[in-house]
Amino acid sequence: MRPTVAILSAPGTNRHHDLAFACETAGADTVHVNVRELPERAADVAAAQVIAIAGGFSYADALGSARVFAMELERRIGDLIRERVESGTPVLGICNGFQTLVRAGLLPYPGDVTAALAHNTNGRFECRWVTLRTVNTTSIWLRDLPDAVTAPVAHGEGRFTTDGHTLRRIEEEGLVAFRYATPGSGCAGGQYPANPNGSDNDIAGVVDPSGLVLGMMPHPENHVVARQSRGGSPNGTAGLALTLFRNGVNHALAR
């Protein structure tokens, strides 16, 4: 049996086909739902075993990354999304999808907005391969991942930041999913380019306390087959990220 992943997009989303390819390679079927088709197509989201929000420039990011996407999602199916998370559906948000989850108050904690993805420290869009050290290994998404996952980043607003209290809590509760690392998997220490955007504590992705909701800036969906890093990436095929998508599929199958 193949579980179904509902891939949410908005006008301006551009990595939904990449995300679908990764999910399908990992053994899932996919259904694309654009936020402007909601709530009419809410049943497609409700029926899916996994919900994933793709990257891109939703609504051109005109009022700051993913702000409008999150507002529209909340306005149209906010209750449904919360209900799905509470009942155990895994949710993945990549890049603009991560920004959406944070703006929607689903990451790192359910409820009020508690963090932000600010403009990169260098003020510019940045595209490069990064090395990711997997920190949390208990989230359903993060089991058995390679020590050093490699994936490209491609964003201008990816600096994870929050207040001191929340940052301490996130660290103490083990909600950091990935940290940016040097190619040898050493600590990036906030240094560019290993940490490409200046994120607090080199945080590249976080999970919520249930471990079901994962958000990350880098694009694991662009490194699921060896050919995608043939032109050169720090850890080559050892850094393939397909396992992350397999984890989502396997969790859905086991339920």
Added chain:
Amino acid sequence: MRAVVESQLDVHTVFVPRTANQNCELARRAERLGFPGVTFVSHDAYFLAGCTEEQSRGITSALINEPFVRDGAAVLSPLGRAVRVHVTRRPGVTDRVAHQLRASASAMGIEVSTATGSCFDITATGTMTEPDLCRLVEALLCNLIIETWTTGTPVPGFVGEGTDPVAGVGLVSLCGLDDDGLVSLSKCRGLALDLAEMRTVQEWFGREDREPTDAELETIAQTWSEHCSHKTFKASITTPDGPVEPLMQQLRRATVEIDAPFVVSAFDGNAGIVRFGSMPPLAVKVETHNHPSAVEPFGGANTGVGGVVRDVLAAPARPVALTDILCFGRTDTAPAEIPAGVLHPALIEDGVVAGVADYGNKLGVPTVAGAVLYDNGYLQNPLVFCGCVGEVMEGFPAIGLPRVGDRIVLIGGGTGRDGIKGATFSSMTMDATTGQVAGASVQIGDPIVERLVGEVLAGLLDRPDPLCSALTDCGAGGLSSAVGELADGIGASVQLEKVPLKYAGLQPWEVWLSEAQERMVVAVAPADLADVLAICARHSVDAADIGEFTGGGRLVVCHGPTVVVDLPTDFLHAGRPARRMTARPRRASRSEEFARIVPDHRTTVLGLLAHPTIASKEAVVRRYDHHVLGATVIGPMAGQFQLGPSDGSVIAHPGSSEGFAIGIGVNPQYGIFDPEAMAWAAVDEALRNVVVAGADPAAVALLDNFSWGDPTNESTLGDLVHAVKGCCDAARAFAAPFVSGKDSLNNEYEDAHLGRHSIPPTLVVTALAHVPDADLVPGTALQSPGSIVVLVGRTRAEMRGSHLDLLLGADHGGEVPKPDHSAPRTYRAVHEVIRRGLVLSAHDVSEGGLAVALSEMSFATPGISLDVDLRQVHAEDTVALYSESNGRMLLEVAPGCLEEVLDALAGRATPIGRTTDSDSMVIVLHESTVTVANEELRAAWGGAR
């Protein structure tokens, strides 16, 4: 981050602080412009009108404030010694942020007028005079083409604000004008028509016994412009040696004679179309957007990408890869050397790169290949070439001409007063006032709208039974060109009042001529109209039925009951008098050669690596998303740590091992001395790029893009004649047909003393080639110590136009690189050994010769370097290191495979050394041995910018 709201009268202004980095960047640029010690505190400004103060605070907190972002708070008072400058957009200029702000406020239940701008508090160490402030603001902070500034109360241009009321239709008086009158009419209305053309227009209307309307005259001018009709490339040209075949015909004939099986469509429609292996056909197009980028770099480059993407959409195809080739003046040019009315190259570069990045990244198409050249020949006329490759949609075979009775459906963004008369503008020489008079020619794009238009077109056309019979994009000339082209031989009737507008107040001719972006015209059978409109609605894309293809052979355009244009299409498309031109080709030949004194090769190698044209383009390419779509196998950077440059880029869908490669060839320095040899070299370089990237040299299609000076100058045209001959000869030799091309002429600038400055003759050749197995492509970075380094091809004393001469600062004569007629056979053999998996890495030898190619391979991989002996390469060390002879590549081969590789290359390859596990590159020469640490090579290459 905390915003501040100020309310005055009915306008609430929200100030949001920009980051300290952004303020420092402004100070750094100001220093470059000759204003040291100036500091900036800058804010984004959002203007809200028509709401209460409480509502404005609600909007600010929900839609503008960024909690948790600690970039400081707005500091607007007290001013102290600072001067406060407000910069706002002119009404009608696309403002995506203000648009979204209005829409989102409306979703919150607040109807409000919105506009955006910037606010700068400027402090100088000494006193700043009024003229100094003016110069600083207009060079750095405010582009007068799209913005205004004031030190007083800001004047926001609210979204959707109309301007003048609609006037009627004006008549232009041609009757009775003498030759001088016709020429001066053409000049003062900016028609860019010559005397013969003006006379033809006058005679035609004379026979009709009436005067043209303003819209008719503009329609003719756009349709007959160099930009739209390529009159130089179609002209009859005479040289002192007799007539030459029209240039366009030469290129087409070469393609026909090569008769390549993979060509589906060449020089027809919006893009060339090829079919490689078992892949879907590919559409490819490269465009220039030079003039707009000179006056408004961001918008010019932005819409350059948008325009070429629409060409590919109209093929019809889904865009999958973008290219950009940029030519700028030297960014270290002293401000005092910048001519009047010209933007500093550093600012042009910033704007152009940001414009390319903004459009491609938001569109979600990877920008994977290109080049950036720096030379003060481009100071007044920067060049921006944008290319796009797309996968052809399923409905392509059913697409052709409109059928009589088809509806004319306009899809996409609203029409505004943007980009009026772009086709004629781009066909004119620039001068100090160009920026002001051409203001209306500049547009700002909206990539998200274009993306949605692409999704609509996929809905209409990616099916075996497409929902339209023909389509084209609205580019230069707007509706007049798009509808005019489709109506050729058929006729059309258009009702302009049905065209959706961005704001009220446009005159009919402005609606007809506007080059507002992100619009397509499709011909739809009446029975399919409802389905088409429904698909547009599903994607939230505006669509309007604006008329009909009539079959009457006339183009009739009305605004309500008023006739605006009524012309037969055969006059529009076949009425232009053929242009007769005279060319005086130069005798390009060997000149006396002076010894190139290079006392210290180590310094010279490092100097070449630091030359801006050769140095790392990482700062540029990192701003382009080159991974979106997941199909990029080889991108712009090479090696495990992405430290070196790639040659060709390779794209293959992640689920397939078959793909395509893109290569670029451009050598304007050779063109200064020998345009014919330059053209061959550009083709050879583009071929080399794709072959080292694993492409099959038997399946390569080429595109030509000429950016040239004024073709009415006989020697400029002579250069063009030579260059086209070089293109055709090379295409035949490599059996690589041209499938598409574009010329941008008149890249000249007239200074205050009427001196004319032309760009170097610049030909960009793009190669699109089949990669049969993307899992076998070698990169340019060394793979392992202990391999053998093989040099393919022969090194000759061809040093003219070389980067060594640029570095030495003088032309030392001699010859530019000449055609290597053995190259086609060599490349086939190289491909064969790559296919057999015998090549570990491969790099093209081009700018800077072997010195640069060896260095780039060496520093791309930490811990691996080269130990080579160049004594067998040439008797002279300077030639061996720096000559840029065609037909050469470097291959890294495992020792056990060497014999097989040398056999296959049958005498055209020489082992020159080994890879080592040292951190230094060693080059043994006749007179010395050069040793340079990888770290030093990389620092020189990467540290120049």
